[in-house]
Amino acid sequence: MREICDKNKCTGCSTCLNSCPKKCITMEEDEYGALMPHIDEKKCINCNICRKVCPENNEIDLKEPLKVYAGWSLDENVRKKSSSGGIAWEMYHYIIKHGGIAVGTKFDNEMNLSHQIATNLEELEGFRGSKYMQSSIGTIFTQLKPYVEQNRKVIFIGTPCQVNGLKNFLKNKNIENIITVDLICHGVPPAKYLKEYLKYLKLNNKIDNVTFRGENNWHLTGYKKGKVIYKKHNKEDFFYKSFLNGLFYRENCYQCRYARKERVGDITIGDFWGLGEDIPFNYPTEDGTSVILVNTEKGKKFIEEIEDKIFLVERNLEEALKGNKQLNYPSSKNKNTLKFKEIYKTQGFEEAMKNIEN
Numbered sequence: 001m002r003e004i005c006d007k008n009k010c011t012g013c014s015t016c017l018n019s020c021p022k023k024c025i026t027m028e029e030d031e032y033g034a035l036m037p038h039i040d041e042k043k044c045i046n047c048n049i050c051r052k053v054c055p056e057n058n059e060i061d062l063k064e065p066l067k068v069y070a071g072w073s074l075d076e077n078v079r080k081k082s083s084s085g086g087i088a089w090e091m092y093h094y095i096i097k098h099g100g101i102a103v104g105t106k107f108d109n110e111m112n113l114s115h116q117i118a119t120n121l122e123e124l125e126g127f128r129g130s131k132y133m134q135s136s137i138g139t140i141f142t143q144l145k146p147y148v149e150q151n152r153k154v155i156f157i158g159t160p161c162q163v164n165g166l167k168n169f170l171k172n173k174n175i176e177n178i179i180t181v182d183l184i185c186h187g188v189p190p191a192k193y194l195k196e197y198l199k200y201l202k203l204n205n206k207i208d209n210v211t212f213r214g215e216n217n218w219h220l221t222g223y224k225k226g227k228v229i230y231k232k233h234n235k236e237d238f239f240y241k242s243f244l245n246g247l248f249y250r251e252n253c254y255q256c257r258y259a260r261k262e263r264v265g266d267i268t269i270g271d272f273w274g275l276g277e278d279i280p281f282n283y284p285t286e287d288g289t290s291v292i293l294v295n296t297e298k299g300k301k302f303i304e305e306i307e308d309k310i311f312l313v314e315r316n317l318e319e320a321l322k323g324n325k326q327l328n329y330p331s332s333k334n335k336n337t338l339k340f341k342e343i344y345k346t347q348g349f350e351e352a353m354k355n356i357e358n
Contacts, residue, residue, distance in 0.1 A: 004037055005056040008251045011345075014137035016050035025050060027136070027338065029344045032192035034250050035136065053171070055164045059223035066318050067294040069303075070272045070281065071312040079287040083130040083213035084271045085335070087290040090309045091105025091155055091181065091267075091302075092124055100153030102127070105135040105145065106208055111198065113191050115140040115158060127157075129211045132243045134188035134250065137162060141169040148178065157181040158189065160258035163265045179302050182263060184270030184291070184324050187253030187331045189243060193265030196349035197239045198222070203230055212240065238353055247334040247356065248341070256330040261321055266299030267292065282315065291320050 004016050012035040015026045020340035024043035027035040037050070051057055072085025079086045092102040102118040106126030114136040118124040135158070147154055148170060156166055159181040167180065198204050207222035207229050220237040234240035242248055258264060272291035277282050292312070294300045303312075321327050334340075336356050343352040 002039060002041075003060060004039075004050045005054045007036065009056045009289075010036055011056065011159075011165075011253065012134060012137075012250065013055060013161050015055060015141065015169050017054050017164035017268050018137075018139055018141040018169050019049050019053045020047075021045075021047065021049060026219060027138075029192060031341060032206050032251075032341050033192035033196075033344070034351075035134070035190065049187040053168045055161065055168050058168065060164055060257060060264055061167065062260070062264055063295040064262050065268070065295050065317055066297075067303075068317050069292040069294070069312045070275055070289050070315050071292050071307050071310050072287065072289055074309060075313055076287070082128055083288065084269065085288040086291040087156055087269055087292060087310060088181070089128060091157070091179070092118070092127055092304055093121070094306045094309065095153055095155045095179070096121055096124055098153060100155065101144070101147050103140060103154065103158075104154040105131055105158070105291035107131075109208060111195055111204070111207070111210070112136065113194075114138055115162070126209070129214045131210075132189070132212050132240070133157075133191045133194050135162075136191065137165065141166055143177075145170075148175065153177050153179075155179045155181065157183065157269075159183055159185045160264045161252075161256075164237050164258070167264070167340030175321075176298065179267070179298065180206060180265040181267045182258070184268060184326050185253075185256070185258070186243075186326055187246060187249030187256070189248045191252065193248060193349060194239060197353070199228065200353070224253050238346070242334075242356075245334050246331045247337055249331065254330055254333050254337075259326045259330040261317065261327050263293055263295045266296045267302065268285070269295055270324060270326075272315075272320065274319065277323075279315070279319060281313070281315075283311075291315075291324065293317075293320065323327075 018038050022043045024040040025037050030036045030040045073090050074078050081088045095102050104127035163180045163182040207224050209223040211221045218234050219231050220240045272289045340352045
């Protein structure tokens with residue numbers, strides 16, 4: 001099959017799928033469980049639009065941060081339920097309250113993680129918390145198009161490669177009404193891995209949500225209708241520990257072009273690791289603190305619009321860079337990454353897991 005870009009560099013962003021005029025591209029799992037584009041040669045007309053829009057075949061429009069803040073939601077309840085102080089929630093909430101559209105990630109009933117559109121506060125609820133795996137973009141870029149054309153306010157939060165995919169898809173559109181927020185990303189495992197792990201734990205069909213942060217911070221927690229069914233600390237849970245140790249990310253994550261101080265989104269958010277170590281920070285941080293990089297004038301204006309909902313302290317870029325290695329360089333492969341992938345390819349997740357010292 002023809003490649004749209006180098007397979008080892010493909011991020012699975014689905015920009016090609018959303019851009020194909022003949023709808024002949026689907027995202028299918030490769031031998032390692034990672035979503036990759038597949039072209040139906042019978043439908044393809046060789047227009048090469050997929051290659052032209054692919055972010056990996058183009059330069060990235062990057063901006064160095066204009067401002068750097070430490071911050072969190074002023075709402076105590078939001079902070080406890082959210083990751084990193086609840087900044088993302090306040091961004092989503094503001095857009096919804098002002099008649100806009102929020103785009104983030106949530107699980108469906110079968111524990112598939114995907115980007116979805118929220119138009120009201122009820123739909124927004126599932127967006128809470130960090131999800132340490134790759135979300136499926138599906139046709140969300142195409143679904144957003146009518147809102148862009150209606151000039152409705154939109155906020156899109158995702159990994160930098162997903163944000164850049166959206167920008168490439170909308171390249172010839174006026175996107176002043178879209179606020180893009182990229183996450184400080186360590187790398188993403190294929191979503192299939194979590195589903196296979198839950199099956200190993202005999203939790204498939206027994207839970208309807210998973211969290212890694214928030215109320216049960218640093219625990220992999222499985223819920224059924226809000227009740228905790230499974231809870232284990234990251235040092236004891238294989239999947240969580242493997243994520244933190246960089247065992248099984250997509251191949252492209254280990255050579256990520258976005259792991260740098262220059263950013264692709266209007267705003268960048270993540271945990272503010274190392275806050276106060278060199279320069280005193282005399283505020284409580286026990287409920288989580290976000291690092292907020294404001295990268296464009298549009299992003300600056302948006303932060304000013306939500307200032308009454310969040311606590312902000314300006315910090316310097318060097319402090320943020322020192323505490324977050326993914327603002328400097330990509331994650332390194334674990335010593336067992338190749339071994340895990342080779343076993344997975346022939347014997348599946350459970351056998352790969354059992355043969356890895358993590």
